[in-house]
Amino acid sequence: xxxxxxxxxxxxxxxxxxxxxxxxxxxxxxxxxxxxxxxxxxxxxxxxxxxxxxxxxxxxxxxxxxxxxxxxxxxxxxxxxxxxxxxxxxxxxxxxxxxxxxxxxxxxxxxxxxxxxxxxxxxxxxxxxxxxxxxxxxxxxxxxxxxxxxxxxxxxxxxxxxxxxxxxxxxxxxxxxxxxxxxxxxxxxxxxxxxxxxxxxxxxxxxxxxxxxxxxxxxxxxxxxxxxxxxxxxxxxxxxxxxxxxxxxxxxxxxxxxxxxxxxxxxxxxxxxxxxxxxxxxxxxxxxxxxxxxxxxxxxxxxxxxxxxxxxxxxxxxxxxxxxxxxxxxxxxxxx
Amino acid sequence: xxxxxxxxxxxxxxxxxxxxxxxxxxxxxxxxxxxxxxxxxxxxxxxxxxxxxxxxxxxxxxxxxxxxxxxxxxxxxxxxxxxxxxxxxxxxxxxxxxxxxxxxxxxxxxxxxxxxxxxxxxxxxxxxxxxxxxxxxxxxxxxxxxxxxxxxxxxxxxxxxxxxxxxxxxxxxxxxxxxxxxxxxxxxxxxxxxxxxxxxxxxxxxxxxxxxxxxxxxxxxxxxxxxxxxxxxxxxxxxxxxxxxxxxxxxxxxxxxxxxxxxxxxxxxxxxxxxxxxxxxxxxxxxxxxxxxxxxxxxxxxxxxxxxxxxxxxxxxxxxxxxxxxxxxxxxxxxx
Numbered sequence: 001x002x003x004x005x006x007x008x009x010x011x012x013x014x015x016x017x018x019x020x021x022x023x024x025x026x027x028x029x030x031x032x033x034x035x036x037x038x039x040x041x042x043x044x045x046x047x048x049x050x051x052x053x054x055x056x057x058x059x060x061x062x063x064x065x066x067x068x069x070x071x072x073x074x075x076x077x078x079x080x081x082x083x084x085x086x087x088x089x090x091x092x093x094x095x096x097x098x099x100x101x102x103x104x105x106x107x108x109x110x111x112x113x114x115x116x117x118x119x120x121x122x123x124x125x126x127x128x129x130x131x132x133x134x135x136x137x138x139x140x141x142x143x144x145x146x147x148x149x150x151x152x153x154x155x156x157x158x159x160x161x162x163x164x165x166x167x168x169x170x171x172x173x174x175x176x177x178x179x180x181x182x183x184x185x186x187x188x189x190x191x192x193x194x195x196x197x198x199x200x201x202x203x204x205x206x207x208x209x210x211x212x213x214x215x216x217x218x219x220x221x222x223x224x225x226x227x228x229x230x231x232x233x234x235x236x237x238x239x240x241x242x243x244x245x246x247x248x249x250x251x252x253x254x255x256x257x258x259x260x261x262x263x264x265x266x267x268x269x270x271x272x273x274x275x276x277x278x279x280x281x282x283x284x285x286x287x288x289x290x291x292x293x294x295x296x297x298x299x300x301x302x303x304x305x306x307x308x309x310x311x312x313x314x315x316x317x318x319x320x321x322x323x324x325x326x327x328x329x330x331x332x333x334x335x336x
Numbered sequence: 337x338x339x340x341x342x343x344x345x346x347x348x349x350x351x352x353x354x355x356x357x358x359x360x361x362x363x364x365x366x367x368x369x370x371x372x373x374x375x376x377x378x379x380x381x382x383x384x385x386x387x388x389x390x391x392x393x394x395x396x397x398x399x400x401x402x403x404x405x406x407x408x409x410x411x412x413x414x415x416x417x418x419x420x421x422x423x424x425x426x427x428x429x430x431x432x433x434x435x436x437x438x439x440x441x442x443x444x445x446x447x448x449x450x451x452x453x454x455x456x457x458x459x460x461x462x463x464x465x466x467x468x469x470x471x472x473x474x475x476x477x478x479x480x481x482x483x484x485x486x487x488x489x490x491x492x493x494x495x496x497x498x499x500x501x502x503x504x505x506x507x508x509x510x511x512x513x514x515x516x517x518x519x520x521x522x523x524x525x526x527x528x529x530x531x532x533x534x535x536x537x538x539x540x541x542x543x544x545x546x547x548x549x550x551x552x553x554x555x556x557x558x559x560x561x562x563x564x565x566x567x568x569x570x571x572x573x574x575x576x577x578x579x580x581x582x583x584x585x586x587x588x589x590x591x592x593x594x595x596x597x598x599x600x601x602x603x604x605x606x607x608x609x610x611x612x613x614x615x616x617x618x619x620x621x622x623x624x625x626x627x628x629x630x631x632x633x634x635x636x637x638x639x640x641x642x643x644x645x646x647x648x649x650x651x652x653x654x655x656x657x658x659x660x661x662x663x664x665x666x667x668x669x670x671x672x
Contacts (some may be wrong), residue, residue, distance in 0.1 A: 011469055097477045101444055101500065108441035114628065115451070121629050122620050124611030130634035132608035133347055139637040141433045163499030164437065272468035275460030284458050292450065293457050298466035301475040 002028040003318055006043050008051040010034055012071055015307055022311035025318035048314055052076060059084060060334055066317050069310050070327070073152070073211065083330025090313050091325045093152065094305035095297035099209075099237050100156035102296035104164070106261035107145070107205050109290060110233045111138040141165035146203030148219075149173075149210030149238065150190060157207060158186035169202060171195045173215055200227035205235060212239035222247040225257065233259040237296050240266045240278070249281040252289055259288040263296045338364040339654055342379050344387040346370055348407055351643055358647035361654035384650055388412060395420060396670055403653050405646050406663070409488070409547065419666025426649050427661045429488065430641035431633035435545075435573050436492035438632035440500070442597035443481070443541050445626060446569045447474040477501035482539030484555075485509070485546030485574065486526060493543055494522035505538060507531045509551055536563035541571060548575035558583040561593065569595040573632050576602045576614070585617040588625055595624040599632045 005027050007013045013031040020029060032042040040061040043049055050069040053076050054062055065087040070076040073093040077083055109115065113128065120127040128134040145161045147154040147170035158168045170187040191198070196219070200206065206228060210216050220234075220243040228234070234257060236243060245266050251257045265278030277284045277291075284291045316323050341363050343349045349367040356365060368378040376397040379385055386405040389412050390398055401423040406412040409429040413419055445451065449464065456463040464470040481497045483490040483506035494504045506523040527534070532555070536542065542564060546552050556570075556579040564570070570593060572579060581602050587593045601614030613620045613627075620627045652659050 011466075014469075097501070098473075098475050101476050102448065104500075105441060105444035105448065105450065108437055109445070109450070112438065112441065112631075114441065114445070114626075115454075117628055117631060118451075118626060121613070121627050124613055124620075126605055126608070126612070126629035126631075128631045128634060129608075129629040130347075131604055131630045132610075133350075134608065134629075134631065134634065136634050136636045136639055137434075137631070139434050139635045140437050141637060160496075160499050163496050164440075165433070268467055269462055272462070272465075272470065274468075276462070277457070277460055284460075290450075290454060291457050292453055293462035293465040293470075294467045295448075295453060295462075295464045295470065295473070298464060298470065298472050299475045300472045301477060303472055 002026045003047040003314070004028045004030060004045065005048040005050065005314060006030050006032060006046040008032045008034070008039050008042070008049065009071070012050055015303070018303075018307050019311055022308055023314060024311075025315045027314055027318070048317060050310065054083060056082075059332060062087070063334070065330075067313060067323065068330075069313060071306060071310075077328070077330075078213070080328050080331040083328070083332060085331050085333050087330040088323050089327045089330070090323055091327055092306050092309045092313065094309055095302045096152040096156035098299040098302050099153050099296050100160050102263065102292075103157045103207055103209075103235055103237060103261075104140075104160050106235050106290055107140055107143075107161075107233070110205075110259050110261065111140060111143075113137055115290075143167070143204040144169060144202055146199040146206045147171070147187070148196070148199065148206070148208050148216075148242070150187065151209070151211075153237070154207070154209040155186060157209065162186055169199050171199055173210060173213075196224065197227055200224055201229075203232060204229065205233050208234070208236040208238045208242050210238055210242065212241055216242050218242070218244050220244060220248070222250070225251045228257050230256065230258065232257045233261070235261045237263050240264045245279060245281060249279070249283060249286075252283070252286050255288070259290070261290040261292070263292045264294055268294070338362045339383040339650070340364045340366060340381065341384040341386065341650060342366050342368060342382040344368045344370070344375050344378070344385065345407070348386055351639070354639075354643050355647055358644055359650060360647075361651045363650055363654070384653060386646065390419060392418070395668060398423070399670070401666075403649060403659065404666075405649060407642060407646070413664070413666075414549070416664050416667040419664070419668060421667050421669050423666040424659050425663045425666070426659055427663055428642050428645045428649065430645055431638045432488040432492035434635040434638055435489050435632045436496050438599065438628075439493045439543055439571055439573060439597075440476075440496050442571050442626055443476055443479075443497075443569070446541075446595050446597065447476060447479075449473055451626075479503070479540040480505060480538055482535040482542045483507070483523070484532070484535065484542070484544050484552075484578070486523065487545070487547075489573070490543070490545040491522060493545065498522055505535050507535055509546060509549075532560065533563055536560055537565075539568060540565065541569050544570070544572040544574045544578050546574055546578065548577055552578050554578070554580050556580065556584070558586070561587045564593050566592065566594065568593045569597070571597045573599050576600045581615060581617060585615070585619060585622075588619070588622050591624070595626070597626040597628070599628045600630055604630070 032038045040058045043062045048067045063084045068089045117127045126132045144167040150170040150172040168187045169189045171191045269276040368374045376394045379398045384403045399420045404425045453463045462468045480503040486506040486508040504523045505525045507527045605612040
């Protein structure tokens with residue numbers, strides 16, 4: 001008899017056939033209508049659920065669920081009480097490679113001023129050229145990357161930054177992905193939350209690569225941003241709310257810090273037909289901000305690997321093998 | 337008694353004080369007027385010359401020159417007969433770091449389509465975003481870099497590309513910088529000129545990183561470009577003329593290859609007040625070309641290192657120590 005996977009997420013529903021092709025064990029895959037009512041009915045008796053979150057109203061229907069597949073590394077559920085007893089929450093991310101590639105690109109684009117120079121060249125101006133006595137630019141080599149968060153993304157950034165001859169400082173909190181190794185030779189310094197001010201003072205590039213939790217929400221306010229060098233560039237590929245919106249905008253608008261690359265936002269459009277600039281504040285108009293549409297992780301390679309990882313997790317469920325990247329195991333039970 | 341360095345190059349003349357600060361031995365530094373007549377008079381009796389080339393008319397005046405400092409890795413002089421007997425031609429480049437950084441940036445910008453996506457975001461459009469079901473982009477990881485030239489620049493690219501999980505193929509010619517090591521573990525394959533067609537067929541990113549010589553001039557014509565994958569991106573940070581101008585333009589205009597990043601050009605503006613697009617053909621208008629003003633090497637770090645390297649060379653001359661990075665030693669003598 002087949003086990004049953006329920007997909008309750010429009011984007012991942014489109015990959016149903018790719019899941020089916022990767023599975024080595026016998027699963028029936030049901031794609032549910034996005035309406036909340038559909039979930040409770042569809043998830044009843046299912047063994048696995050792929051969704052962004054399990055709403056409280058559907059919890060009782062989801063009894064018997066053995067695994068909740070979280071497509072990403074966000075904290076879909078932060079407490080065991082939010083998932084039915086025995087249901088493992090498994091993070092399936094596989095996005096650290098493209099995110100680290102984006103971070104390195106953002107560092108190099110900031111240092112070279114490539115956007116300004118390419119635009120000038122289209123007008124025939126040789127801005128910053130060695131051939132015509134232009135102003136030199138900066139190199140990544142010798143500069144310091146400060147990583148807030150040293151999970152799978154932070155470590156992937158560190159490995160690449162070291163190959164560029166950069167110095168890598170990192171701090172990690174108690175809430176980091178427990179599947180990540182506790183430390184790494186890739187960082188020149190690895191500290192904890194108490195080392196934040198050192199990180200802020202020494203970084204040329206400050207990279208936010210931590211989960212959004214009660215501890216990290218708003219951890220970079222005006223006081224913290226004031227510790228950054230005037231030449232510093234902030235890169236956020238985690239969640240916007242780690243940095244206070246108004247404080248970050250003001251630091252960038254005033255030139256208090258040199259620049260930012262922002263791929264995550266305070267506001268999201270409801271669908272792909274809607275427009276939006278990610279914030280009520282006009283970050284997108286600041287010339288020192290590289291503003292991008294939460295796309296850094298969205299690669300063919302990430303999707304291939306993530307689907308493979310999810311299928312492997314389901315195969316392990318079917319074979320009763322131990323699961324990897326389990327964030328927590330639910331302990332919710334209906335009152336007797 | 338002081339030795340004497342003559343600088344006959346406007347840009348490097350401006351760094352006179354920085355040279356002086358680095359020298360540990362006793363040198364007098366004379367900066368000459370850029371007019372050709374000034375050279376013959378000024379170089380007489382000098383021990384060292386920093387210039388882009390020694391014109392034939394000044395050769396007889398330059399007898400006694402012990403070292404010709406070439407600020408770069410171009411082949412300032414290709415034959416011993418072009419320099420006075422006993423004068424060592426020393427390449428002082430130190431630009432491999434920023435050029436390799438530019439190459440990696442160009443690879444990542446091509447893969448992400450960052451320019452198009454950042455421009456769309458300024459209009460509120462979330463192009464290619466995972467949050468709104470956009471089209472995924474590509475990753476550097478797993479792709480193949482093909483290096484034409486495996487001297488100091490090619491090797492610096494290879495080291496970084498490997499850290500990104502890329503496959504590295506390289507070929508090198510007989511004319512490569514003799515100071516570079518003959519091979520490296522950083523390349524998955526290292527071949528010679530006969531392997532060019534393999535390199536063209538297998539590369540996702542083809543990087544031109546060889547000197548311009550009689551052998552390499554025009555080595556990428558229509559027939560060679562036709563071997564590239566339609567998805568290939570060509571990156572030129574060496575000399576434009578390695579690729580045939582009209583053939584490359586046509587391959588890019590027609591979409592025969594996917595894109596290019598071009599930092600070196602077929603035409604240069606005469607000075608920093610002049611404009612120009614680098615070619616009679618409108619490469620700068622092609623949407624699939626990242627066109628930049630020969631600026632990739634022009635960093636503060638490169639200048640610091642190059643000046644230090646030149647000063648070290650002069651110190652070695654003064655101390656009669658063996659010189660490094662000697663490309664050739666002149667053998668010209670006036671007829672008796």
